[in-house]
Amino acid sequence: MFTYDKEKIKETFKKDIFPVLTERIRNAINKINNNGYVEIEEIRLRTNKPLMVYKNNEGYFVDEFGNLRKDNGLIVYQEEISKIYLLMCDYSLYSMEEDIKQGFLTIKGGHRVGIVGKVVSEAGKIKTIKNISSLNIRIAKEVKGCALELVKNIYFDGVKHTLIVSPPGCGKTTILRDIVRLLSNGVDQINLKGKKVAVVDERSEIACCYMGIPQKDVGIRTDVLDSCPKADGLMMLVRSMSPDVIAVDEIGGIKDADAIMDAINTGVKIISTAHGRDFDEILKRSGIRKLLENNCIDIIVFLSNRHGPGTVENIMRIN
Known part of the structure; x- marks a missing residue:
């Protein structure tokens, strides 16, 4: 069983995760009771659907006040996903195109982000993914000494x-x-x-x-x-x-x-x-x-x- 350094994970969120989120989504996650965001394994963003987080392999919806719920939550809009996607790419989709065609990005801190949208193919091979509709941010957590x-x-x-x-x-x-x-x-x-x-x-x-x-x-x-x-x-x-x-x-x-x-x-x-x-x-x-x-x-x-x-x-x- 892993023992995480919560202070280190809080710093990771502040440096790596929060800067690529829109203010509305960032505030909701930051309000999760007792810094509960440090336990998050995944942040799921889907167009016109509620914000979700996964902790201990269990999914929760997050409302605007940071409450974890089994139904409803803060709705994520298309323009927010588009903005977050551009922030993750540092406003340069070209620099990330090799990763994008494989369906993921790696952002600062080494966190992997799965991406879903319209696949563009050329000569039978995936060229890129556009019109991004969903993002899955997987929080990379380091546990030194666990092995x-x-x-x-x-x-x-x-x-x-x-x-x-x-x-x-x-x-x-x-x-x-x-x-x-x-x-x-x-x-x-x-x-x-x-x-x-x-x-x-x-x-x-x-x-x-x-x-x-x-x-x-x-x-x-x-x-x-x-x-x-x-x-x-x-x-x-x-x-x-x-x-x-x-x-x-x-x-x-x-x-x-x-x-x-x-x-x-x-x-x-x-x-x-x-x-x-x-x-x-x-x-x-x-x-x-x-x-x-x-x-x-x-x-x-x-x-x-x-x-x-x-x-x-x-x-x-x-x-």
């Missing part, structure tokens, strides 16, 4: 190929980020020296890069390849950065598995995550099944939200 006990438990005799599994919202990316930081810096408690770590951050969620620079602490020996497809990025990093460890998020397909196997054959250790609730569920993923069949996963860590995000339910040692 220390896990790292001491599974890497006391060296780093191993590791898969972290959980349903959405249970902390697997937060755990992965802290594992990267710990391996990069070294862990004195188990005499683990700092490793050269590389991250293929396809969705900008691990290091939370903004303008190519990690906004979260991923360690002093870590290199990040941001917004790069995993299958391409794995071998790019092997060839260019000679890492000891590579971390990737949300694997599952055969293409991911083939790239991971190629990297492992060079001597690199792979730490990855995947969506799933249990072993039977992840076996349905063709890529993960192939990795298991080829002895490319040594340890599987299963997380849940039972006692809050980051609850370790089970550690399965495969090899």
Whole structure:
């Protein structure tokens, strides 16, 4: 279970989140009782629908007085979404076009914003998204030390190929980020020296890069390849950065598995995550099944939200 630094999160909202919101929406969220906004995981803005926030995987409507409700709330207008979208892009849609065509933006502080609207295609490929109708602001929260006990438990005799599994919202990316930081810096408690770590951050969620620079602490020996497809990025990093460890998020397909196997054959250790609730569920993923069949996963860590995000339910040692 994670323990968040509330003062740090309050500062994050003031520096990163509130400046890109319109005054009416910002004021409503700021009025949530007892600085309750620090617990927010997502802010959902939909055209002509009530403002919503998600806390502990549960959604609430927010009214103009900051009350959290199960029905009704402050209506978000199209002009507000348009203004917020431009603020997030720093009034330069062109500079964000590569992210936009993938359906998200990364704003200052490393917070990821999902975008929905009219998709414009050209020659069968997505060119951009316009007429934005919905925005989903996912608050990137850093929890340093949350993976220390896990790292001491599974890497006391060296780093191993590791898969972290959980349903959405249970902390697997937060755990992965802290594992990267710990391996990069070294862990004195188990005499683990700092490793050269590389991250293929396809969705900008691990290091939370903004303008190519990690906004979260991923360690002093870590290199990040941001917004790069995993299958391409794995071998790019092997060839260019000679890492000891590579971390990737949300694997599952055969293409991911083939790239991971190629990297492992060079001597690199792979730490990855995947969506799933249990072993039977992840076996349905063709890529993960192939990795298991080829002895490319040594340890599987299963997380849940039972006692809050980051609850370790089970550690399965495969090899």
